[in-house]
Amino acid sequence: GAQAAAERHDARIAALGTSPLAFAGTTVGKLRYLQARAEFGLTAREQLTSGCHVHVAVADDVEGVVVLDRIGPWLAPLLALSANSPYWMGDDSGYASFRSQVWSRWPTAGPTRTFGTPEAYHAAVEGLVATGTILDQGMVYFDARLSARYPTVEIRVADVCLSADTATLLAALARGLVETAARAGDEPPPEVPVEILRTALWRAGRSGLSG
Template identity: 65%
Template sequence: EQLTCGCHVHVSVESDEEGVAVLDRIRPWLPVLTAMSANSPFWQGQDSGYGSYRSRVWNRLPSAGPTDTFGSADRYHEQVRAMLDTGVLRDEGMMYFDARLSAVYPTVEVRVADVCLEASTPVLLAALVRGLVETAAREWRDGRPPARIGTGLLRLAAWRASRSGLDGPLIDPGTMRETSPAGAVEALHAHVREALADHGDDERVREGIARLMERGNGARVQRELLRTEGSLGAVATRCAEITAVAAT
């Protein structure tokens, strides 16, 4: 039952202190990435009703999901050590937070996305995640504190994103109120636009968002394929063809 794969995006940071400051500030924005990348509507041969059922299966693991704010690198590492000392987890690789400090690379690792149907979607996600990390690092350097949003609210936003994908209501990361998929994605884009522009990514992201919102994510495409193809076997074959063509 744990045959789940994800799309992880690494962005380099100058220190663990900067990395934890980033983790504390990107928390409310991560569910939007789940919604955009949702590509796992089927489970055990049936439509699950979720855009990203993969994220629901993944979150059964005890260390998975959103985290509280840490406040400092020391507190982050203290929390990791305390969790390891319980004996439930084997090593730091089993810290399955939605975003974490990589145990291998000098990076922040964002882990909420599904594996995507077309190569253009992870390219879009990579640009948005880099924008999120850069925006958060700038806020930290400017002395702006992270938003005071409880982890319980973030769990609701994550569930909503996995359920809706881009085909139902989402939670606005700024207000934590219900909004449309377009509203949530636009809020994310607006939040990182300055960093995107500084990296030369804004036009690429703008075009990628427009394309994704028009066609839909992988979950929507898979459901449409099931209606036309008639079987999940045929859907899998068509998805492989779509992925191969999109990557060339």
């Protein structure tokens, strides 16, 4: 199929988190995307990345927040496992996942504190939108969040994976994390400071599994 067509042009198909070649991005001609380009400048114009988002069903927002409050320390290992974007604009970045560096430019990207209740989570989201810095709730780019469209926890930290086997493993681990966290009951979530989570994610993006 696609690979056969690529071979006619001496090319290979590969799933990567960033392009190995430099190129100028284009903006989809929808109002929201045009607004984002105007508001966020180079950050929007250089958003030339591909991630792998895993949705895992939860019973409701109560269970979803229980999960979010407990899986944060495990998101950096998922990034390390999936790291698949060493190149940026034609250069070897020195990072296993340079996509994670590019993505971190967005104002709401990254790890989050524990929320405790759905009310606290939704208040945090509404507060971010109310600042006027982001366009809408769709731009709440937490590494893991309650999906606004589906009854799921959405784990967004990973690069698009090079192989189907890695993507399958990533999905299985994400589901296992959610299932384990959902069964935690009244057990208090781990108290890991956000600055430690952020540093762990940086290290996972820099070194992948080799670090």
